[in-house]
Amino acid sequence: MNFTGAFLKASSRSLFSGIFLIFFFLNVSCCAHELSDQQIAAIDAHTLAAPPEVEVDRQLLVAYLTQGLNTDAEKARAIYRWITDRIVYDADAFLSGRVEDMSVEDVMKKRKSVCFGFSSLFEKMAKDANLEVKSISGYAKAYGTSQGQHFDKPNHAWNAIRINENWYLVDSTWGAGYIKDGKFKKELSEAFFLTPPEQFVFSHFPVDEQWQLQRTSHLSQREFESLPQVEPTFFHSNISPIEAWEATRSPEFSGSFVHTFELPYHLVSIQKAPVMYRLKLNRMYTFKINATIFEKMALVQADHWQEMEKDGDFFTFNYNSELQGQMLVVGKKFDSDQYTAILAYELSP
Known part of the structure; x- marks a missing residue:
């Protein structure tokens, strides 16, 4: 586990009393998609059993994945689960700075990409399934970033998807695993599938502020940069994002959350x-x-x-x-x- 070593400066703490009020009255639902554990297990089993002959063609694959599924949430889950299982993050390209533009077809063929390939593939597959989806560009506190660091250009991409007339956030890149000690660790994360926005914004900040998806005032980039650093697995143990926001408001807050370990989701x-x-x-x-x-x-x-x-x-x-x-x-x-x-x-x- 990597302990967070950087603490907030005193001047940054003053941000949190205002930020906290943004989220305190939001109705947090970790099950906004209304999929039961049994539904998810069935969808995942069908998805992971996709035969090689359907995986050579994207539209054929989507038809297989969504077979028998009735709701948008079910279809989004099948696409998320296939991408997080079959596509590997190209840590070498990211760490070397030699990231090549890859088409969706290249990602399907090579089964490897960085975040923009993941989000583009999710968007294409979701549209093949007649879902309303967007690719979002922005800033993420990922491997190698530190608390308080200023972002001068976008470094990440993810998706927003519309389900039951509401928009939700998905990051299939972080859902597939994370970088540790310079290597990509493949591990499914449920924390980035239809994530509540008040949880998502601890680590993701869109260039276009409308995709923060808060129902009240939005954060500024400076406020986002001043937020405490969280590990990708921080919310795996059902830590409440509302309690996390409340902690940032406390005068005793030192700038660091409880340290969590790499335990499987829930x-x-x-x-x-x-x-x-x-x-x-x-x-x-x-x-x-x-x-x-x-x-x-x-x-x-x-x-x-x-x-x-x-x-x-x-x-x-x-x-x-x-x-x-x-x-x-x-x-x-x-x-x-x-x-x-x-x-x-x-x-x-």
């Missing part, structure tokens, strides 16, 4: 936990985490282990410490003797 679901990385000594913090895969959970600081209480699939604990230093939330799977790191904090006066 392996754990954080119902309650501090969102800020730096916590105070001698203060009570409540943790409530849902996780069916873990037999035990504990809070660990130095050599001090405090096991969380378990009630069904929920683990809870009220934590109050006099010890300075790092504190980890860890979990032990039923079939393992090892503990997996879930969250990391720093306690200080």
Whole structure:
């Protein structure tokens, strides 16, 4: 895991009281597309079983992917899942700066591209399925960028798609995986499929402000650049974007969110936990985490282990410490003797 090292300057913090009000009254829905887990599993299974003979032609492929699907959300899911599985991000081209313009046909043939190829392919396939879709150009806090960094030109592309008369955001590039240590790690992310705009804007900022899709005031580029850095996997554990915005408003906010680890999407679901990385000594913090895969959970600081209480699939604990230093939330799977790191904090006066 890469810990965020840069903190906001004091002058930047003043932005957040206004920014927070933009989002606080939004009705956040992580299931805006109304697809059940069973529907998603069925769509994904059909998508991943696409035979090679239909994958040589885009329109033939789209016809296969959308066979038997009735809603726009279902069709968008099938296209998203195929692209995130079959297309690999060209990390070498990105890191070397030798990015070539690739047509949709080239991306289909080579199965490799950078973000503009991903978004162009998603747009073409969605239009083949008679969906209303746009490719969006803008700025993204991706691999190699830092908190507060100024963007002088667009560095990323993604999509907006219209479903049930509403526009939603999709990033099939980040959905396919991420760069770590100079290499592309292929790993499906659900966090970038029909993402709530108040979550998406932590890492993505469109050139055309209408595609921020907020229902109230929009952010400026400077406000976006001043937002805390988040890892691509930050929202995988169901961390609330509203609570993240609320944390930025706190006078105790140091400029860094709780550190998360590379866990699969929704392996754990954080119902309650501090969102800020730096916590105070001698203060009570409540943790409530849902996780069916873990037999035990504990809070660990130095050599001090405090096991969380378990009630069904929920683990809870009220934590109050006099010890300075790092504190980890860890979990032990039923079939393992090892503990997996879930969250990391720093306690200080």
